[in-house]
Amino acid sequence: MTINIIDIRLHGRGGQGVMTSSYLIAEAALLEDKHVHAFPTFGPERSGAPIAAFARISDEKFYMKTEVYEPDIVVVQDPSLLSQIDVTAGLQQGGLILINTNDPNKADVQAIKQKRPDVKLATVDASKIAKEEIGLAVTNTAILGALCKVTDNKIIKLEVLETAVKNRFKGKGAISDKNIKAINRSYLEVTI
Amino acid sequence: MSKIAVTGDDAIAQAAKLVNPDVVAAYPITPQTIIVERFSDFVADGEVDTEFVCVESEHSAMSACIGASTAGGRVFTSSASAGLMLMYEILQIASSSRTPIVCAIANRAISGPINIHGEQTDQLLFRDSGWISQFAETNQEAYDQTIMAFKIGEHPEVLLPVAVGIDGFILSHAIEGVEPVTRELVSDFLGGERKSILRLDPDNPVSIGLLHLQDYYMEARAQVRDAQQRSKQIIIDTFKDWQKLTGREYNPIESYQMDDAEYAFVTMGSGAGNARTAIDELRANGEKVGLIKVRVYRPWFGNEFSTLTKNIKGIISVERAHSFGSPGGILGQDVKSTLFDSKQTPYMAEYCYGLGGRDCLVKEWTEIYNRSIQGFNEGENLPYFWWGVRE
Numbered sequence: 291m292t293i294n295i296i297d298i299r300l301h302g303r304g305g306q307g308v309m310t311s312s313y314l315i316a317e318a319a320l321l322e323d324k325h326v327h328a329f330p331t332f333g334p335e336r337s338g339a340p341i342a343a344f345a346r347i348s349d350e351k352f353y354m355k356t357e358v359y360e361p362d363i364v365v366v367q368d369p370s371l372l373s374q375i376d377v378t379a380g381l382q383q384g385g386l387i388l389i390n391t392n393d394p395n396k397a398d399v400q401a402i403k404q405k406r407p408d409v410k411l412a413t414v415d416a417s418k419i420a421k422e423e424i425g426l427a428v429t430n431t432a433i434l435g436a437l438c439k440v441t442d443n444k445i446i447k448l449e450v451l452e453t454a455v456k457n458r459f460k461g462k463g464a465i466s467d468k469n470i471k472a473i474n475r476s477y478l479e480v481t482i
Numbered sequence: 483m484s485k486i487a488v489t490g491d492d493a494i495a496q497a498a499k500l501v502n503p504d505v506v507a508a509y510p511i512t513p514q515t516i517i518v519e520r521f522s523d524f525v526a527d528g529e530v531d532t533e534f535v536c537v538e539s540e541h542s543a544m545s546a547c548i549g550a551s552t553a554g555g556r557v558f559t560s561s562a563s564a565g566l567m568l569m570y571e572i573l574q575i576a577s578s579s580r581t582p583i584v585c586a587i588a589n590r591a592i593s594g595p596i597n598i599h600g601e602q603t604d605q606l607l608f609r610d611s612g613w614i615s616q617f618a619e620t621n622q623e624a625y626d627q628t629i630m631a632f633k634i635g636e637h638p639e640v641l642l643p644v645a646v647g648i649d650g651f652i653l654s655h656a657i658e659g660v661e662p663v664t665r666e667l668v669s670d671f672l673g674g675e676r677k678s679i680l681r682l683d684p685d686n687p688v689s690i691g692l693l694h695l696q697d698y699y700m701e702a703r704a705q706v707r708d709a710q711q712r713s714k715q716i717i718i719d720t721f722k723d724w725q726k727l728t729g730r731e732y733n734p735i736e737s738y739q740m741d742d743a744e745y746a747f748v749t750m751g752s753g754a755g756n757a758r759t760a761i762d763e764l765r766a767n768g769e770k771v772g773l774i775k776v777r778v779y780r781p782w783f784g785n786e787f788s789t790l791t792k793n794i795k796g797i798i799s800v801e802r803a804h805s806f807g808s809p810g811g812i813l814g815q816d817v818k819s820t821l822f823d824s825k826q827t828p829y830m831a832e833y834c835y836g837l838g839g840r841d842c843l844v845k846e847w848t849e850i851y852n853r854s855i856q857g858f859n860e861g862e863n864l865p866y867f868w869w870g871v872r873e
Contacts, residue, residue, distance in 0.1 A: 316657040317487040326487070329656035353619075353755035355652050356843050 295348040296445055297358040301377050302367035305337040307430030310458075311367065312343035314434060318446040318454035319347045327355060340375055347445060363445075365437060366390060367416070367429045372398035378406050385409045388437055390416040390429050394481065412440040414480040416472075423472035424465070431455060435473035436480035448477055485661050490653030493621040493660050494560070494586045494646070495520035497628035499530055500668040503584075504555035504676070507535035507546035509565065513598060515588040515654060517560040532558075540565040544572035544583075551581035552690050554681035556632060559583065562650060563590035563604045570608060576643045577612030577706055579691050582635030582676075583643040586628055589617075589751070589802075590650035591838040599839020600650040602751060603803040606779075606812045612706040614644040614713055615780040617751040621658040623777075624648045626730060629668055633720050636676050640713040642706070649752040649802070651839060667727060710781045717778055734778035735786040739765060743772030745855065746791065747847070748799040748817055750776045753836065757800070760847035771851060776813065784820045791821065796829035796858040800850060800869075802836040810866040831857060831864035840870065 298315060302308035309330040316328035328345040344358040360380040369391045371377060378387060387409055391399055394413040403411055414436040416429035423432070438448040446454075452470050459466035488496060494517045498506070506525075508518040525534040535546045540561050551557045561569055566587065576583055591601040605615060614634060618624040624646065631644035648654055680688060694702045714734070721732035736754075739761055740746060747757045754775040764771050774790050791797065801813040810818065814832040821827050831854035836842045850869060857864040 313487070313657050320485055320487045320659045323485075325659065327656055327658055329489075329651065353758040354844060355656075355752045355755040357841050359843070 293348055293350045293352050295346055295352055295354070296363065297361045298345040298347070298363045298365065298445075299358050299361040300343045300345070300365045300367065301371050301375070302341060302430070303337075303371070304339045304341050306367055307428055308341055308343045308367060311365070311430040311434060312345045314431065314451070314454050314458060315345040315347070315437075315446060317457065318451045319345075321450050321453055322447070324349055325351050327352075331357065340371055361385065363388070363437070363441070365433060367433055369396075369398070372402065378402060378409070381406065381409060383408050386412065386440060388412045388414070388433065388440055388480070390414060390433055392418060410440070410482060412436065412480055412482045414476050416476055419472050419475045419479065423475060424468045431469040432472040432476045435476035439477045439480050440482060448473070485659035487657050488621060488660050489516070489655055489657055490618075490621045490624050490648040491516035491588060491655070492520055493625040494628045494648070495524070496660075496662065497625045498558050498586075499524045500663065500665045501556065501558065501629060501632055501672065502530050502665070503532050503558040505533050505535060505547070505550035505557045506559060507537055507543045507550065507557070508559050508561070509537055509540050509543045513561070513563040513565050513590055515560050515562055515586070517586050517588070521558075540569040541572055544569045544576060547583045548572065548576050548579055548581050551576075551583050552579060552682050554676065554678035554683070556636070556676040557581070557583045558586075560586040560588070562588045563592050563598065566604050566608070567592060573608050573611050573613060573643075575691065578702060580641040580706075580709070581643060582632070582641055584628065584631040584635060585643065585645050586624075587645055587647045588650045588654035589647045597838040598650065600652045600752075601802050601837050601839065602647060602649070603812075603837075605645055605647045606803050608645075609780060609812065612642060612710065613780065614640075614642050614710070614717070614778070615647070616645065616778050617647045617776070618653065619752055619754045619775065621648075621653060621656070622660045622730070623732075624653060625660050625662075626724060626728070626732065627777075629663070629671065630720050630724055630732070633672055633723075634713060634717050636672075637713075637716045637720075638679055640709055640716050642709050642713060647751065652752045661728075663728060671723065671727060714781050714783060732777065733786070734783040735790065736775040736777055737790050738773040738775070740772035740774065740790050742770055743794060744770040745796045745798065745851070745858070746772050746774050746794050747851070748774045748776065748797055748813065749801060750779060750813060751802065753800065753802055753842065756842065756844050756847050759844045760851065763844070764848060764851060769851070779813070779816075782816050782820075787817070787820050788824055791824065791828060794828045796831070796854065797821065798831045798833070798851060798854045800833045800835055800847075804834045804837060804868075814866070829858040829863050832866045833869045834866070835869040842869065846870065
């Protein structure tokens with residue numbers, strides 16, 4: 291019996307809310323009655339240090355509780371990581387990588403394309419969207435709209451993600467609406 | 483009710499909220515868990531009636547818990563790793579004073595070297611203290627077992643403190659779906675407020691925690707021994723009561739794919755999830771392997787364990803804990819001494835794995851299985867082995 295599980299690995303830097311990204315994915319997936327296990331790697335949690343978080347999602351109940359080493363999807367929240375760590379490490383053949391960048395033609399993005407021609411590469415300027423819509427360059431919510439789009443709403447649906455964001459920012463005023471705007475923009479602006 | 487998305491820490495805090503304890507006493511600094519941090523939010527927001535006592539050390543935290551419990555209160559706290567070490571002296575007083583405190587533990591490695599990640603050695607170090615000791619595999623189990631712990635500990639036949647452990651980070655910081663229950667259900671399940679038989683009451687003065695010398699010390703310890711034994715039936719009954727209310731089945735010793743199994747993994751906590759996954763894969767290849775998951779470690783349910791191992795050829799005991807200089811693992815010693823009484827003693831392989839939060843992948847569980855079976859087929863027990871250590 292093999293269970294179909296989607297493994298997502300998110301890369302960012304300490305302070306960018308990478309853990310929250312993985313939690314939001316999990317919270318949205320649960321709203322669709324899926325099964326989840328989502329958690330961050332914890333090392334020395336210095337602000338700015340490269341960190342990763344994971345979300346494991348399935349329509350069926352699963353029991354596995356390891357970290358993710360061979361993800362189906364990689365999300366890179368901070369473009370400066372591309373030249374510092376191997377974000378494609380273990381990425382499945384034909385997998386998907388979603389990168390936050392202001393220029394898909396940049397050398398480090400193109401280098402990934404050359405290194406892994408088998409994977410689908412998507413980009414979105416989540417930093418710009420976050421700055422304009424939220425007022426902060428915190429991309430952890432913004433980039434998830436793009437994730438919904440490039441996975442054809444099959445892993446999490448945009449409207450369900452909106453609900454998860456609303457739940458998470460309940461009672462925190464306008465921040466919820468701002469994040470939802472950012473998500474919707476990244477959904478529209480992501481390119482493959 | 484639909485599932486809520488919560489970390490293991492949050493699940494336990496939510497469970498404690500429904501229990502609405504009279505007192506929570508805790509030391510808030512590392513290695514404290516998020517459990518009491520979240521719970522202090524509930525106190526500040528007026529969602530519970532609990533008096534939150536923020537103390538200056540874990541030693542004081544457990545002392546305050548004992549004070550509150552001897553005054554008749556329902557008491558909760560949490561700790562981990564070095565926090566438990568500092569609490570260690572008072573943990574013994576909690577059990578000998580027969581205070582049914584519930585302590586949730588995010589099991590973490592102990593120093594040194596300094597490490598804050600998942601490992602069960604911290605909870606196993608007070609194995610001999612008289613505490614009832616349980617482990618959870620999932621956040622749902624952590625939630626349910628926390629609520630049940632109060633009913634077990636406070637039962638007049640028991641009156642012992644109860645520890646519920648979750649693997650640090652693997653559960654404590656990981657989001658899973660948890661099916662919640664209502665406060666009414668919990669209140670009915672626990673039968674309302676705690677009913678203490680003997681407590682510090684100015685109108686009916688008693689003394690608790692007195693000196694017992696050569697004359698009575700052994701009898702006092704024997705009472706804890708007997709309470710541990712009596713707790714077995716109460717634990718089974720409580721698990722059954724919970725199943726009636728929620729549909730969720732709990733057993734002190736859980737089994738998976740054991741009906742026709744020839745070999746069995748034995749483990750505790752979240753590692754059981756990886757063992758299950760490996761078992762599914764091994765079974766797809768025709769291997770007759772199952773899992774024995776020890777949910778309740780103390781008291782030790784030897785009869786229940788033996789029933790499962792009657793027809794087993796080989797046992798593979800895998801634990802996220804260690805005991806230096808020991809002939810084997812900590813859990814392994816219990817397994818071995820249980821098997822000693824069986825008519826046909828199975829082969830045994832013992833592993834220590836995942837110390838300090840080191841991951842052990844599903845394929846490694848399969849490798850552990852294959853390595854063990856090879857030894858068994860050669861007619862050997864395998865010596866205690868630390869899995870994945872670089873030599």
